[in-house]
Amino acid sequence: MQRAWAQPLLRCITAIFAALSFGVIAIMLVFLIAYAYPAIRFNGTAFFTTLTWSIGNQYSDHTISHGGYTAQIGAAFGALVFVAGTLLSSILAMLVAVPLSLLVAVALVYRVPPLLRPLANAVVELMAGVPSVIYGLWGIIVLVPFIATRLSPSGNGNGLLAAALILALMVIPIIVATVRDALQSQPVAVYEAAMALGSTSWQAVTGAILPSIRSGIMASVLLAFGRALGETMAVLMVCGAAINALPHSIFSPINTIAAVIVSQLESALTDTTGMAQRSLGELAVTLFVITLFVNGIARVVLRGGRSRSAA
Amino acid sequence: MTASMARWSAARTKSRLWWAASIASLGLIIAVLGSIFATVFVHGIPALRLQLFTTVTTGIAGGLANAIAGTLLLVSIGLGIAALTGIATALWVVEYAPPWAARAVRFTIDVLVGVPSIVVGYFLYVALVESLGWGFSLAAGALSLAIYVLPYVERSADVALSDVPTTLREASFAMGARHAVTIFSIDLPYAMPGILTGLLVAVGIGLGETAPLIYTAGWSNYMPTLAPTHSPVGYLTYVVWTYISQPFAPSHALAYAAATLLMLFIFATNFIARSFVDYRFPRHHGH
Numbered sequence: 001m002q003r004a005w006a007q008p009l010l011r012c013i014t015a016i017f018a019a020l021s022f023g024v025i026a027i028m029l030v031f032l033i034a035y036a037y038p039a040i041r042f043n044g045t046a047f048f049t050t051l052t053w054s055i056g057n058q059y060s061d062h063t064i065s066h067g068g069y070t071a072q073i074g075a076a077f078g079a080l081v082f083v084a085g086t087l088l089s090s091i092l093a094m095l096v097a098v099p100l101s102l103l104v105a106v107a108l109v110y111r112v113p114p115l116l117r118p119l120a121n122a123v124v125e126l127m128a129g130v131p132s133v134i135y136g137l138w139g140i141i142v143l144v145p146f147i148a149t150r151l152s153p154s155g156n157g158n159g160l161l162a163a164a165l166i167l168a169l170m171v172i173p174i175i176v177a178t179v180r181d182a183l184q185s186q187p188v189a190v191y192e193a194a195m196a197l198g199s200t201s202w203q204a205v206t207g208a209i210l211p212s213i214r215s216g217i218m219a220s221v222l223l224a225f226g227r228a229l230g231e232t233m234a235v236l237m238v239c240g241a242a243i244n245a246l247p248h249s250i251f252s253p254i255n256t257i258a259a260v261i262v263s264q265l266e267s268a269l270t271d272t273t274g275m276a277q278r279s280l281g282e283l284a285v286t287l288f289v290i291t292l293f294v295n296g297i298a299r300v301v302l303r304g305g306r307s308r309s310a311a
Numbered sequence: 312m313t314a315s316m317a318r319w320s321a322a323r324t325k326s327r328l329w330w331a332a333s334i335a336s337l338g339l340i341i342a343v344l345g346s347i348f349a350t351v352f353v354h355g356i357p358a359l360r361l362q363l364f365t366t367v368t369t370g371i372a373g374g375l376a377n378a379i380a381g382t383l384l385l386v387s388i389g390l391g392i393a394a395l396t397g398i399a400t401a402l403w404v405v406e407y408a409p410p411w412a413a414r415a416v417r418f419t420i421d422v423l424v425g426v427p428s429i430v431v432g433y434f435l436y437v438a439l440v441e442s443l444g445w446g447f448s449l450a451a452g453a454l455s456l457a458i459y460v461l462p463y464v465e466r467s468a469d470v471a472l473s474d475v476p477t478t479l480r481e482a483s484f485a486m487g488a489r490h491a492v493t494i495f496s497i498d499l500p501y502a503m504p505g506i507l508t509g510l511l512v513a514v515g516i517g518l519g520e521t522a523p524l525i526y527t528a529g530w531s532n533y534m535p536t537l538a539p540t541h542s543p544v545g546y547l548t549y550v551v552w553t554y555i556s557q558p559f560a561p562s563h564a565l566a567y568a569a570a571t572l573l574m575l576f577i578f579a580t581n582f583i584a585r586s587f588v589d590y591r592f593p594r595h596h597g598h
Contacts, residue, residue, distance in 0.1 A: 028434045
């Protein structure tokens, strides 16, 4: 290693790997867009306004053309049901997860006795470690039957509510861990000063502590939202696999972009024109762009919060 | 006076109610986690039989030997690739990169964490399985796991390497050691517990992944071959997903057994990762 050539060599090798890590996201985006391009042209803006997803008649010799590209006759690739299902389930999940996570985080920091704290923290870590398919399994065995028998008037358990509750459970540990750490980093003096001014302990936490970690909370909520939007397996297992119809209640079956990419693959492979596969590619690009956007905002919020607290 | 006392007492009642709600919320998530564990283990542990480890999956049940071997192969190769790439990237970012380039790499790594695993899976499906004609395969599956866990490996290695005290590095340089020598004999050994913790966390994530593998590794009832391409590979998460939806009791038992094994594998790695952290922090406080 004291040989002179080892120095630039190590620098060069690590630089190549860094370039790979840097480039992988751009390569994925460019490649997927290039692959989906015929579908983007064929589907046009109707992609986001059409309810129907059909690969068309594979036994017919006739094809249809649009934007210079062809698909099987009768084919229609509309993402509206899936985009709506993705957004609705994730938003509903956040409506459940955010208040619950904040309550859990303040309980962890201010009410759990120090002796039990490692145990309570372990619960949060274990929750974060449970794989997606096991949340899905629990959803099928416990949650969906519960919704079907106790809550749903139609007796249907698979759907928007089940998907949203499972997503909520999956993102709760993300928000709790961030908020807990942020709460712990706050000076005790702030809490004590609020108490000395005559506020109750709850007012001290919600009035004095929580506002000062607002940007951290916002960022963790957005990151959790991004995670929920892209979650696949657990949602796939409990969403009811709706197709061609929008949900009309929280018990209606839905479908999400991520779930439909998995469940439609086999059917798409039978499309001899390949347009169904490319349309799945367009769905992947759509999901990619949505999550990049949400995560981008989270980073901006996080940076804004940091520079404000530094100033 | 009485009005303000009434206000205070109302605020105190409100405070108590909210704290009760907060503790109840903690109780609720503990109960849910307990229910998840109970669901998996109550059905899964009785389903664990020796034959699971020696026979392969068949139509509606059978064993898990193929899935266990496949999961271990996919995770070890995927993690190997991610470890090499992630640690080398972190080294470049910490040791060599100009500040703007370090910022750029760290930013894209942060963004990569947010990319859904199914997007990674579909990308590799199109690029490797279809375009390059690899078919469902070990290589494609391992690469999908590698890309998915890369940001976790890179971040933890980055943090661990940035934590190496400048004084130690300066002492090494002062004794005439070249940069590469300092990296291998000072920086990497010092940062190793942090790097390993990150790797173990990534192993836990890799073990539990499903979505990117459906599109890349495919599924196989047979023991995995070491052929990198044209040979699909089975894995445990697939068994959980597909066999729990079958209408047969033996299929359910197999899904529960696979879920139990997954949980045990994941918690074992998390436990080892935690002990690394515990081992690491006392050492740092010593300085």
